Amino acid sequence: MKLDLKRIAVTDGEALPFSYDTDLSKEEWNGEYPFRTPVHVEGEVRNHLGVLRLNATVRAQVETRCARCLAPVKVDLETPCSMILSADVQNDERDDIYQLEGDSVELDDIAVPAMLLEIPMTYLCRPDCKGLCPTCGSNLNEGPCGCSGRQIDSRLAVLQKLLDHDG
Ligand SMILES: [Zn+2]
Ligand SMILES: [Zn+2]
Structure with missing residues (x-):
């Protein structure tokens, strides 16, 4: 969703709330397409002493497979996201500043990468999953x-062979 920042850009204390769903069903992650249901983004951008700060929560349902036994796994993921929006980024080493271009911001460009960063590379169907027999x-x-x-048995057989060799 594109958010027009003109209304709050000049007034201290003003905030712009937002709440929307975004379709990430074509977003690839780890060779899969885990976002089969819409991803919900809500929060606000607030002007605090002339600095625009975005605070948001991204709620996604990740549908993937257990890394050990391949059983389907559905996980509800809730990612907080906080970012300063600035047209004039002097220090590009800072990863909490988002470079604004113009008077608006595409919220997906901030919320989606923040959420993708928080997804663990592996999920288990349960903490003590025993997995598949190799x-x-x-x-x-x-x-x-x-x-x-x-x-x-086969390991013992190898050991037995070594012992036989020595003797
Ligand atoms: Zn499992
Ligand atoms: Zn087996």
Whole structure:
């Protein structure tokens, strides 16, 4: 959403609230398209002693897969976002200043990157997810698959071979 800042740019204490939904269904993240429902952005831009500060909250539902067992995972993500809007950025090292061009600001350009930064690279379906068996691919959350015993056996066999060699 484009926000026209003219009304508050010259008056100390004035604020412009905003609340809107944005469609990020085509936004790629980590090889997936996790935003299947609209992402909600709300907050305000306030003129405080001539400085325009944006404060917003971005609410998104992330639909992805568990990094261990690949089960579908839906997570509600709430990201706070705070930024100073300035037409005249002297220190471009600061990442809390957004360079304004003209009298308006495209809120998506601030809110969406802030939200994407906060998404963890991996999600688990539950903290103690046991994942998939590397040998047979069974979901170990549903019970043991019978491979683990054999794996230990094969390791013992290697050890046995080494011992045989020494002796
Ligand atoms: Zn899992
Ligand atoms: Zn297995």
